[in-house]
Amino acid sequence: MANYFNTLPLREQLAQLAQCEFMDPSEFTDGVDALKGKKLVIVGCGAQGLNQGLNLRDSGLDVSYTLRESAIAERRQSFLNASENGFTVGTYEELIPTADVVLNLTPDKQHTSVVNAIMPLMKQGATLAYSHGFNIVEEGMQIREDLTVIMVAPKCPGSEVREEYKRGFGVPTLIAVHPENDPQGHGLAQAKAYAAGTGGHRAGVLKSSFIAEVKSDLMGEQTILCGMLQTGSLLCFDKMVEKGIDPSYASKLIQYGWEVITEALKYGGVTNMLDRLSNPAKVKAFELSEQLKTIMRPLYNKHMDDIISGEFSRGMMADWAEDDAKLLAWRAETAETAFEKQQNTDEEINEQTFFDQGILMVAMVKAGVELAFETMTAAGIIAESAYYESLHETPLIANTIARKKLFEMNRTISDTAEYGCYLYNHACLPLLKDFMQNMDTDVIGKGLDSTSNQVDNQTLIAVNKALREHPVEVVGSKLRGYMSAMKKIV
Numbered sequence: 001m002a003n004y005f006n007t008l009p010l011r012e013q014l015a016q017l018a019q020c021e022f023m024d025p026s027e028f029t030d031g032v033d034a035l036k037g038k039k040l041v042i043v044g045c046g047a048q049g050l051n052q053g054l055n056l057r058d059s060g061l062d063v064s065y066t067l068r069e070s071a072i073a074e075r076r077q078s079f080l081n082a083s084e085n086g087f088t089v090g091t092y093e094e095l096i097p098t099a100d101v102v103l104n105l106t107p108d109k110q111h112t113s114v115v116n117a118i119m120p121l122m123k124q125g126a127t128l129a130y131s132h133g134f135n136i137v138e139e140g141m142q143i144r145e146d147l148t149v150i151m152v153a154p155k156c157p158g159s160e161v162r163e164e165y166k167r168g169f170g171v172p173t174l175i176a177v178h179p180e181n182d183p184q185g186h187g188l189a190q191a192k193a194y195a196a197g198t199g200g201h202r203a204g205v206l207k208s209s210f211i212a213e214v215k216s217d218l219m220g221e222q223t224i225l226c227g228m229l230q231t232g233s234l235l236c237f238d239k240m241v242e243k244g245i246d247p248s249y250a251s252k253l254i255q256y257g258w259e260v261i262t263e264a265l266k267y268g269g270v271t272n273m274l275d276r277l278s279n280p281a282k283v284k285a286f287e288l289s290e291q292l293k294t295i296m297r298p299l300y301n302k303h304m305d306d307i308i309s310g311e312f313s314r315g316m317m318a319d320w321a322e323d324d325a326k327l328l329a330w331r332a333e334t335a336e337t338a339f340e341k342q343q344n345t346d347e348e349i350n351e352q353t354f355f356d357q358g359i360l361m362v363a364m365v366k367a368g369v370e371l372a373f374e375t376m377t378a379a380g381i382i383a384e385s386a387y388y389e390s391l392h393e394t395p396l397i398a399n400t401i402a403r404k405k406l407f408e409m410n411r412t413i414s415d416t417a418e419y420g421c422y423l424y425n426h427a428c429l430p431l432l433k434d435f436m437q438n439m440d441t442d443v444i445g446k447g448l449d450s451t452s453n454q455v456d457n458q459t460l461i462a463v464n465k466a467l468r469e470h471p472v473e474v475v476g477s478k479l480r481g482y483m484s485a486m487k488k489i490v
């Protein structure tokens, strides 16, 4: 199997990378109709499998689960997830031949073996669905010609797919039909119905391509979404402890700080996040983020280049062949960090304090969001897609850190995202060493000394202008306009 993207002529690569169209809500008036009465069988019951299945069932669809035999025999967590929630669970042989749509929600690493096992059992004309296109795009998986191949990719961890649905909302979702596999021409109708069943249509659906989804998803997760939050957590914690702040306080400030800060981002973009600071703190955060952007830009470019060329997937697949040696070592190393092991104080931290004492965290989020957005759009990814993969999803990942620190984030995201997160973290920590040497508790842990809100007029005007005119803010304010049903969580 060859990297599918790399087999395409340049013109086709560029066309598919740029394929991305925001779908009007009126396109979803038929809801889940295209899948009503059809049998949906989900392979795997983990982060996406369980949560998507719960939403699809609550939307009136017929959902059951198929697991490998050992998971059923050993009553593993995936079996308990499905059976304790009242779903029918069966082996591949029992359920796959009955399925109209098979949703492959196993880890990307397993896709080739899973698809090879289920494909011969699938009935003629059925549909195979993915939530990430890695197997098709990076591994070049060939699917039987009679099968329709679609993708419905929530731009969000599985846990939040469920939480947002329960709040009556949803998460932005990319849908696509594999151009090589749409024999009956109903791929798009099915993908739309599947997205509606998860609640995605309430937050916004982008009609995209497998290629655009893969290249943008990998970039977002490695950099701002997971890599930057992991690196920022470790650096900010160590700095506060070095400067004498109570470690239990530092730990709490970071664990919940990302969530509080990025909630402001979710509602009003980078502009609103910085508007939550006093004028002097805003100017400081802006200056720090400019420095961070200069230092980190080559790293963001490298991640994007390696993702586009296939170098990233080649390296990750080499690790798969080594039984995840790097991934497992990095995971163990993360668990041993001082931040991860530190207990939190019982002391209350009020909402505004997270901003006032977390100026450096605000600067890191701003720098990461803008760099990820700028790098993706420079590579040909459409602004709407780059927005979801940078600004919109950051709060959803921050929610997972608030639950149980980096452990919870890395447990909840896909193994592919976790690998990319550690890869970024390992490159970014040394890159920010000198920068961090100049940081003190005024920007992380205590806040600025002065209580005055005074700043130079011209400086403030220039900062506000730069914030508001950044392209991520321009597309963001348009997209947030479609999200009026979004529910407050902090």
Ligand SMILES: NC(=O)C1=CN([C@@H]2O[C@H](COP(=O)(O)OP(=O)(O)OC[C@H]3O[C@@H](n4cnc5c(N)ncnc54)[C@H](OP(=O)(O)O)[C@@H]3O)[C@@H](O)[C@H]2O)C=CC1
Pocket: 043, 044, 045, 046, 047, 048, 049, 067, 068, 070, 071, 076, 077, 078, 079, 104, 105, 106, 107, 108, 110, 113, 114, 131, 132, 153, 154, 155, 156, 157, 158, 159, 412, 413, 414, 415, 416
């Ligand atoms: N995590 C996320 O939030 C997101 C994930 N995605 C995509 O969704 C897909 C699923 O990812 P995610 O939910 O993280 O996956 P998980 O790691 O949570 O999947 C675990 C499930 O897959 C099963 N599984 C593992 N290995 C095999 C195998 N060899 N054969 C059969 N079943 C297996 C497990 O069963 P068992 O008990 O037998 O091990 C378990 O049910 C991926 O394509 C990912 O990129 C997309 C957006 C976000």
Ligand SMILES: CC[C@](O)(C(C)=O)C(=O)O
Pocket: 154, 155, 156, 157, 158, 217, 220, 221, 225, 226, 397, 412, 413, 414, 416, 417
């Ligand atoms: C952020 C990581 C992600 O792409 C996601 C939750 O969207 C993943 O692969 O887990």
Ligand SMILES: [Mg+2]
Pocket: 154, 155, 156, 217, 221
């Ligand atoms: Mg994603």
Ligand SMILES: [Mg+2]
Pocket: 132, 217, 218, 221, 414, 416, 417
């Ligand atoms: Mg991903």
